[in-house]
Amino acid sequence: MRIIPILAIALLAGACSRKTPAPAVVRPVKVATAAGAGLIDKDFAGMATPDDAVNLAFKVAGQVLDVPVSQGAGVKKGELLAELDPRDIELQVAATRSAFEETRSQQQRMQRLLEHEAVSRQEAEAAATRYAQARSTYENTLDLLKDTRLKAPFAGVVERKYVDNFERVQAGQPILRLVNPVTSTVQFTLPENALPLLRDSSTRFTVAFDNYRGAAIPARLKEYVETSSDASGFPVSLTLENPDPARYRISPGMSCTITMLSADPVPDAVSLPVSAVYAPAGGGTYVWIVGAGDRVMRREVTLGELFGRDRVVIDSGVAPGERVVTAGVYQLREGERVRILN
Structure with a gap:
């Protein structure tokens, strides 16, 4: 009988059936x-906006005689930018000057007659009133003559021209847009949940421009509007405290990232x-x-x-x-x- 080999096989099979427990995975x-x-920082996309920008227009209607500047040209303060044909206004000036001189002569004669009691005081005062009205009208037409010439209110760049020579324009119609090419203002849009942070005196700002990577320019709050007509956020303007304007020349339209550092309200x-x-x-x-x-x-x-x-x-x-x-x-x-x- 083969009892021993059979027993050995049984013992071996039992041993194999008992598995070793796997070690716990850590x-x-x-x-x-x-x-x-503490202080938390949030980033917003922004853009530099002009400190000085204006759409220039004539106060009187007329025909454009000349626009001697081109789009993109730099101009100095007081430089002539556009001119209307002044002939119509010159005719008005001549007519009002004639009326002014006539009423002045009448007022002077009435004053002499009043001194000799040859006319009543009421007649003299009426002549003085007519003289004052004629003088005012004459001075106004002289101002209109000056208004036929548009001059630069500040040094800048002609960003856009809206009219050409010999085109007829109305009073108040934009002729060109003048922009200061250097600015210290940036603007971004703030979501409504962050609006209370603007009222916190500890809130600070830095601005990094794509053109000047690695330079964080400090800025201070300039103004903001607590209304949002299109529900896209609230416009906020900052003033740059540029430490080196010659090195960091900021022009309108340059894109930037605004970092707002503020204390958490909780x-x-x-x-x-x-x-x-x-x-x-x-x-x-x-x-x-x-x-x-x-x-x-x-x-x-x-x-x-x-x-x-x-x-x-x-x-x-x-x-x-x-x-x-x-x-x-x-x-x-x-x-x-x-x-x-x-």
């Missing part, structure tokens, strides 16, 4: 320590990387807290605003100093032990 993770939000808020937020399909927003024994606990949080490049404010749910998982948050389970890589 998942490696990265963590961040929650810190008070006093106990903390900040974390966006990657720490766990939002499962079932709903809610959570983070994984690393507790005693390096085991993780899921905790629900209330999110604040995004800021910087990759951070978010946690308004409630996390205390400063707690360790929070920032990578691999969707692979963790409650109570799982982790190994911290950083």
Whole structure:
């Protein structure tokens, strides 16, 4: 009988059926320590806008005699930009001057007669009134004659020409647009939830232009409008405190990034990387807290605003100093032990 070999085979089969338990997997993770939000920075796209810009127009109607400047040309303050044919106005000046001189002569004669009591005081006063009216009309037509010439109110660049020579124009019709080529103003659009931060005296701004990468120019609040007709945001204007205007020449139309540095309105808020937020399909927003024994606990949080490049404010749910998982948050389970890589 072959009892021994059969027994050996049975023992071997039993040994193979008992598997060695697999060691518990300790998942490696990265963590961040929650810190008070303090000052948070937000970036907005902006553009430089002109300090001085104006659409110039004549106060009188007429035919354009000459526009001696071209589009894009630089002009000095007081330089002639456009001129109307003055003949119609010159005829008015001649007529009003004749009436003025006539009423002046009558007023002087009435004054002499009044001194000799040859006319009544009422007649003399009526002559004086007619003289004053004629003088006013004459002076007004002289001003109209001056208004047939448009001169540059400041040094700048002709951004646009709206009319050509010999074209007939109406009073107030734009003739050309003059813009100062150097500016210290930038403008951007602020969302409504950030509007209260503008009233905080601790809010600060810096501006970085695409043409001058790496240079952060400080700026101060100039003005803002608390209305938004198209619901796209509120326009905000800043004044640049340019430390080196010769090096950083800012012209209207240059694109820039405005960074607004402000205090978070929630006093106990903390900040974390966006990657720490766990939002499962079932709903809610959570983070994984690393507790005693390096085991993780899921905790629900209330999110604040995004800021910087990759951070978010946690308004409630996390205390400063707690360790929070920032990578691999969707692979963790409650109570799982982790190994911290950083």
